[in-house]
Amino acid sequence: MLKILEPGLSTSVQDLGRFGYYHMGMPPSGALDRYSFQLGNLIVGNPYNTAALEITFIGPKIEFQQEMVIALTGAYVKPLVNGQEIPMWQAVRVREGDVISFTFTQGGARAYLCVAGGIDVPERLGSRSTYLLCQFGGYEGRKLEQGDILHTGNPRQSLNAIEGRALPEELWWKQNKPVELRVVTGLCSYKVQPDSLFNFLMEEWTVSTEADRVGYRYKGNSPLTFKDIPQPFGAGDNPSNVVDMGYPVGSIQVPNGEEPIILLNDAVTGGGYMTVATVISVDLPKVAQSLPGTPTRFLSVSIEQAMAARQEEQRKFRYAEEILASHQRYQTS
Amino acid sequence: MNTMEKLTTRFTFGGDEFIYAEVSRAMNVEANFKVLAVTDEIRRCNIPGVTEICPANASYLIRYNPDIIRPLDLLDVLREIDEQKSDISGLTLQSRVVEIPIWYDDPITKECAAKFKDRHQDPSVSNLEFVMKINGFKDKEDFIHAHSSAPYLVSMVGFVPGTAWEFPLGVPQENIIEAPKYLRPRTQTPARAISMAGAFTVIYPVAGPGGYQLIGMSAVPVYDPEQKLEDLKDTLILAKAGDIWKHRPIDESEYNKIVAEVEAGTYRYNIKSIEFSPEEYFAKTQQYLNELTEGIAYA
Numbered sequence: 001m002l003k004i005l006e007p008g009l010s011t012s013v014q015d016l017g018r019f020g021y022y023h024m025g026m027p028p029s030g031a032l033d034r035y036s037f038q039l040g041n042l043i044v045g046n047p048y049n050t051a052a053l054e055i056t057f058i059g060p061k062i063e064f065q066q067e068m069v070i071a072l073t074g075a076y077v078k079p080l081v082n083g084q085e086i087p088m089w090q091a092v093r094v095r096e097g098d099v100i101s102f103t104f105t106q107g108g109a110r111a112y113l114c115v116a117g118g119i120d121v122p123e124r125l126g127s128r129s130t131y132l133l134c135q136f137g138g139y140e141g142r143k144l145e146q147g148d149i150l151h152t153g154n155p156r157q158s159l160n161a162i163e164g165r166a167l168p169e170e171l172w173w174k175q176n177k178p179v180e181l182r183v184v185t186g187l188c189s190y191k192v193q194p195d196s197l198f199n200f201l202m203e204e205w206t207v208s209t210e211a212d213r214v215g216y217r218y219k220g221n222s223p224l225t226f227k228d229i230p231q232p233f234g235a236g237d238n239p240s241n242v243v244d245m246g247y248p249v250g251s252i253q254v255p256n257g258e259e260p261i262i263l264l265n266d267a268v269t270g271g272g273y274m275t276v277a278t279v280i281s282v283d284l285p286k287v288a289q290s291l292p293g294t295p296t297r298f299l300s301v302s303i304e305q306a307m308a309a310r311q312e313e314q315r316k317f318r319y320a321e322e323i324l325a326s327h328q329r330y331q332t333s
Numbered sequence: 334m335n336t337m338e339k340l341t342t343r344f345t346f347g348g349d350e351f352i353y354a355e356v357s358r359a360m361n362v363e364a365n366f367k368v369l370a371v372t373d374e375i376r377r378c379n380i381p382g383v384t385e386i387c388p389a390n391a392s393y394l395i396r397y398n399p400d401i402i403r404p405l406d407l408l409d410v411l412r413e414i415d416e417q418k419s420d421i422s423g424l425t426l427q428s429r430v431v432e433i434p435i436w437y438d439d440p441i442t443k444e445c446a447a448k449f450k451d452r453h454q455d456p457s458v459s460n461l462e463f464v465m466k467i468n469g470f471k472d473k474e475d476f477i478h479a480h481s482s483a484p485y486l487v488s489m490v491g492f493v494p495g496t497a498w499e500f501p502l503g504v505p506q507e508n509i510i511e512a513p514k515y516l517r518p519r520t521q522t523p524a525r526a527i528s529m530a531g532a533f534t535v536i537y538p539v540a541g542p543g544g545y546q547l548i549g550m551s552a553v554p555v556y557d558p559e560q561k562l563e564d565l566k567d568t569l570i571l572a573k574a575g576d577i578w579k580h581r582p583i584d585e586s587e588y589n590k591i592v593a594e595v596e597a598g599t600y601r602y603n604i605k606s607i608e609f610s611p612e613e614y615f616a617k618t619q620q621y622l623n624e625l626t627e628g629i630a631y632a
Contacts (some may be wrong), residue, residue: 019384019385019396020384020385021494022385022387022394022396022491023385023386023387023388023490023491023574024490024491024494024495024568024569024570024572025490025491025492025493025494025495025496025538025570026494133493134493134494134539134558135558136494136558183348184346184347184348184349186345186346186347186353187345187347187353232357232358232359232360233359233360233361233506233532234359234360234361234390234391234500234531234532234533235358235359235360235531236513236514236530236531237513242358243357243358243359243360243390243391243392244389244390244489244491244498244533245353245355245389245390245391245392245394246353246387246389246392246393246394246491247394248347248348248350248351248353248394248396249350249351249396250347250348250350251347251348251351268491268492268493269387269491269492269493270387270389270394270489270491270492271491271492272531275347278346278347278348278351279348280348280349281348281349281350303346303349303404303405306348306349307349307399307403307404310349310399310400314400
């Protein structure tokens with residue numbers, strides 16, 4: 001069991017998300033930085049889709065009420081167990097009564113605390129993820145609060161076998177600056193003057209303070225200009241309005257042509273704002289790890305390039321699996 | 334509106350995990366019927382790798398795992414299904430008529446509107462009076478009759494769980510009641526408020542921000558996360574794309590009675606299963622709608 005002594009800014013239970021309910025307005029939720037989240041689970045011997053804690057900016061203070069093995073991944077948060085720093089990206093054993101605390105996240109916005117056996121909250125519609133906006137799933141549908149007690153599941157292997165497993169630095173999550181987000185253009189981009197969209201994507205943007213699990217708004221550039229085409233029936237008067245449609249996760253909408261908003265895992269599933277491009281899935285963690293003020297550029301790619309980026313990420317996961325498996329052999333020999 | 338011309342769908346990728354299909358840029362029931370027919374067929378086909386099938390007003394959105402089905406391969410499959418289902422004559426849709434009891438011109442939404450009047454185009458009147466004015470209604474009863482006599486097609490579900498876009502059936506485009514959104518959205522709206530913007534009517538599933546014009550309160554919820562009500566036990570939400578909803582005007586005492594039944598968990602929705610034929614709808618619009626809503630429509 002984990003006892004929350006201090007909740008941090010916004011700590012919530014997340015897995016890979018809730019699928020199959022988008023058509024009823026239920027977004028997937030789930031870990032925003034899927035890369036760090038999945039590697040954290042891999043380190044502690046969990047299946048990829050095991051519930052863990054997502055930590056945002058300011059970490060919680062947690063007391064472990066039993067012996068367990070944990071791993072911290074994502075942005076650097078200087079994890080301290082009873083005041084002593086422990087390594088991230090490594091399976092660390094903690095004992096009953098140990099207390100973990102953190103500094104602010106550095107160089108990123110989110111970190112993951114994965115526990116061997118996972119965080120055990122009831123599944124709702126097939127997932128343990130928290131959908132904060134509608135208070136659904138996770139731990140009582142909300143971010144964690146002081147005094148909450150979280151149960152954990154049974155580890156798949158003995159703690160001895162898991163402890164000490166680690167990933168090399170080349171696999172740690174790192175943010176380059178400026179952040180480069182690869183996007184596939186399309187959706188409703190037909191409404192926009194082509195040179196205006198080209199400039200819009202080429203210029204440097206800055207993450208605003210409106211940045212959470214719902215979406216990230218960017219600031220600092222000239223607005224889009226629209227083609228002179230009449231608004232279709234039912235769309236509304238503003239040229240940035242369309243007849244309400246489903247929004248892809250990662251899609252970039254531009255209300256009034258001004259500031260782009262990237263929709264993330266807790267976003268509304270549809271609406272009437274024009275969308276012009278979609279961030280490719282492997283670059284969504286870069287969005288979620290961006291702190292306000294982060295300079296960002298968009299890079300237009302083809303669907304083939306998006307698939308190649310996906311395969312590159314999968315090679316990293318295979319590599320991580322091999323490294324952790326070889327640790328296992330070393331331990332048992 | 335009684336033409337069933339062939340609609341050509343435009344496909345575009347939404348990153349590597351979504352395909353967006355735009356059946357029509359303008360809202361019309363023909364486009365929505367095609368969306369329903371195509372998405373039903375996609376569901377029936379059980380395409381490996383497809384994880385979400387989301388019909389919208391005049392478009393649909395598919396989510397898929399591109400490691401299981403390659404983007405261009407899925408695009409080919411979708412194009413073929415879309416082409417096959419382009420002709421909506423002869424089509425029947427499994428649907429339901431659902432009665433929604435509405436307390437129009439109620440004090441709850443009026444109080445909310447008064448609180449946010451600095452964000453409104455015309456703060457001197459209620460939202461309902463504003464919608465009446467810009468649509469040329471003089472008499473409140475006429476407006477309520479106009480809004481509640483047409484059955485509404487649930488042409489899209491989404492936004493947050495339970496939100497349904499309702500579009501009037503059997504009303505010529507020039508007579509459809511339309512309204513702009515607030516100048517700046519409210520930060521608060523009561524749950525179950527019924528509202529209008531564009532050509533759409535929407536019931537707010539939960540309390541929250543919103544920019545639609547408030548015209549009344551629904552006595553019944555459209556979202557039941559605690560799964561207390563028998564009819565929402567399996568689904569959590571009331572709306573299904575393709576539903577036909579009929580608003581029945583009620584007074585304060587009936588509103589209170591129904592709300593009490595909902596709170597006690599005993600309320601049963603007035604629902605009738607139907608087969609909807611777009612062809613018959615276009616051929617004998619009003620008569621067909623009367624037949625379908627018989628026994629549901631208020632006396």
